[in-house]
Amino acid sequence: EVQLVESGGGLVKPGGSLRLSCAASGFTFSNAWMSWVRQAPGKGLEWVGRIKSKTDGGTTDYAAPVKGRFTISRDDSKTTLYLQMNTLKIEDTAVYYCARNGWSGDFDYWGQGTLVTVSS
């Protein structure tokens, strides 16, 4: 059974940093492309970024609002995905989901999400 479990959310002040983790199991993590998607309270879904598998280059892509502030990385030995968030803004407040990328650009499995609140 595929499982994705996020952790690391919490309350942080504007300008601060936070690192989220996503522990994966039930599939070959090293072969998977993985993404982060967020959802502000009461709002829709917003893609944050993606990391390819190392065999496909391990490269990352980011949405414009987070580019240069957020970094996605992976540790295949720990089957864990990370999201390092720096220079946080109030508008980064959201539930952050990790998701596995499907073969057609979709997201076929999602974690339960972790809440990040940016507030002074």
Next chain:
Amino acid sequence: EIVLTQSPGTLSLSPGERATLSCRASQSVSSSYLAWYQQKPGQAPRLLIYGASSRATGIPDRFSGSGSGTDFTLTISRLGPEDFAVYYCQQYGSSPLVTFGPGTKVDIK
């Protein structure tokens, strides 16, 4: 930049009725890269349809997707009580790499 628009914003229907949800793109989207998700309150989204018309694993056949180019449709043939939720379409591949529509809420009439 591709923008996805979903209509209607809210669809009020009774159990057993047919639901037709629309997703329109500002530019042509490859049918291979159009997906639909269902999200219930307090839950993560769930993949329903990928490649515009293929049902994801475990999705009942009352859910179907169709369309091409800029116009896509999600149809729920007979609404079950568990189908009242918010539905999002999503495209992949064009700048930005991934875009979601704003969602359609299907609620009980």
